[in-house]
Amino acid sequence: MSMLEGRIRIPSGCAISAVISREGRRMTGEKIIESMRPMHERSNGLGGGFAGYGIYPEYKDLFALHIFYDGELCRAACEAYLRDHLEIVKGEIIPTRKIPNITDEPLIWRYFVTPLRSVLASRQLDENEFLARIVMHINTHLQGTYVFSSGKNMGVFKAVGFPEDVGAFYRLEEYEAYCWTAHGRYPTNTPGWWGGAHPFALLDRTIVHNGEISSYDANRRYIEMFGYKCTLQTDTEVITYIADFLQRKQGLSLTELASVIAAPFWSTIKRKPTEEERLNLSFLRKVYPSLLITGPFSIILGFEGGLMALNDRLKLRSMVVGEKDDLTFIASEEAAIRAMEPEAENIWSPAGGEPVIVTVKEGCY
């Protein structure tokens, strides 16, 4: 038990991939599962997961909570807490398929919920902040309970196992999404707990991440000033909170977010052609020195209507991008892109700190 995620810090190596339709065309999970097969060596069977966007169109105005429970008692306690704060429109066990490679699963439930208007008004919060606080409360205070997905019309599916097995376990072929991201994990310890797998999510923001950030504790201690609680001690968790803080709370654009967490070097800023650019970039660096993420990373940040891929500023992790028709592919290796689309074009490696932002056409998601 002492090795559980969150009690110790576990570095990981990883594989990531993503596919998104700029036209908002929905695809089943099979393609993204295929992408993880050629990168099998990048995982070690101790964590895999997926995020799909646009998968719950029939409930698209409700927050979809995916929760792991250690047992029925935990579920009863959590559901009582949820009922105090939220209207539960639907609650069900997430359908899974028994496969030999995935064992020891917790209880896995999902709920479609909406905040109780009266509670929302009395707390003077918008619904996103309200939901974020509920998630933070459950994950910090309710024993044996872990919310691993909490956005609208999207969902995270993750487990201890190889990613292709995790995809089969969750029957992802039955879901259709306009954007999928995936993760295979190579942790250096046995986490033994499903919450530690990726993607990591808060509201509609998900992160899959390959790398070990050396600035972790500086980032963590800074972000925890703003009500976030890093319970897992993982890089991915802190990156998710940083993205949430900078975008949702500080109103930064994706490009601005990228220039905080993978800030250009001062020497690069000096060479920028316009005064405005120099001013903006140095301003963000001066304000958020503690949110610069150093050490190797490649991340894919998924959100409603798009994604952003980003490397650390030295590009210490591989990441390639490719395209075909309305689809954009991103992965740790070109082989993963070829597995999704053998005819993929325009394959290129983004430079360190250069964000690749892909959005779905307005109104198509």
Place this chain on the structure above:
Amino acid sequence: MPGINYFYPEFEVVRNDARCIRCQVCARQCANEVHSYDPERDLMLSDESKCVNCQRCVSLCPTRALKIVKSDCRLRENANWEGDTIREVYKQALSGGVLLSSMGNPKNYPVYWDKILINASQVTNPSIDPLREPMETRVFLGKKPEKLERDENGNLKCELTPQLELSMPVMFSAMSYGSISYNAHESLARASKELGIYYNTGEGGLHEDFYVYGPNTIVQVASGRFGVHRDYMEAGAAVEIKMGQGAKPGIGGHLPGTKVGPDVSRTRMIPEGSDAISPAPHHDIYSIEDLRQLVYSIKEATGHKKPVIVKVAAVHNIAAIASGIARSGADIIAIDGFRGGTGAAPTRIRDSVGIPIELALAAVDQRLRDEGIRGNVSLVVGGSIRSSADVVKAIALGADACYIATAALLALGCHLCRTCQTGNCNWGIATQKPELVKRLNPDLGYKRLVNLMTAWNHEIKELMGGMGINSMALRGNRLMLRGVGLTDAELRILGISHAGE
């Protein structure tokens, strides 16, 4: 009572007569007049009772004929009543006075820096090679906004309250003109300019010759208000309110009148030869709300163009004090640990008041974070930072930058003999006697300071690179530190794990 006031000298001058060529350099160099030449006997003589072991004669003897050793004529050993303790009793019984000392607390208290170890990358992430990859040590000190704002076109409003930009996270700490010499100040000022950092005037005002270094100068306002006037305030890049000093928490600065010559007198705006004893408190600050008024008065007086630093000594309740300062409008808090140096302080205060900077820093950084106001202020720590490794440990514990003073004086030739208060510094640093001051050549002195800081910056980059960190995002990264041989309470306060955990 004959003999009762006699002590056998603390040091002995050992002269190798076979090597001595009677050049009398030692006699000319020793301002304490230890050495003399007897022409009749053609002998060099020593009055060891005056020796402070500053090593000046040793260093300049052309034939290496001299050494200074600790005297072995001792009182009977006693673990409780040590020789120095007994000697101090004799001294006070004779004089009825307060004991005075200089430089930092020399007692055997724990040095936590030496019980903290730094991490390095192995396998799971790469270390970064500072010889081949960019490595940034630049840091900005000052308040950071809580909420970003945009104009009507959606562009970020990029105005920040005044910040200090440092090329590396180290500054020269406050040492007044008066306590140290003109040439020492010139060396510090020129080095700061070349390095892109700052030095601090201390509480003795700013000599008119050094106004040109204003962009690299922090001007200090202390309880004595020595040398404080409009031009002075406008000359500096930042203004520091000195509430306290690590070497003597609870009391004001001391400058013996022997060091107050015409130039110092004019710069300080006090009469020649008068002792400059600053009041213990600022008499316009009896509480935190008064501090706020002074902070804003200074901001008003300087047109809100300069960050205001509030310097305090590390004392028991430092976390709450710093939290109060962070809400008082200060842009930067400087905390001075109990091992910090001084030109003159009552011995009992220096040796027994205050707390170690490592613990104070850890407690303050954590408290400010717990209260969500760490962004209101930058934290600068000093007293005593001895090496680049101490700097890296301090930053990882949560400091934005470090103040150094003793290390800077060592670079200028100080040999830590701890008798600054006498004004007889043979190395030309802590003295105002022209014949001694000229021994410190500022052209060489400033270069040595630049060398020292350049060397430290290289080392800081190497240590950072080893950790896989290439910017000052190192700040507060306590996971990069481990303790050795520390108790649970010490680890808890430092916010670090024990080595092996």
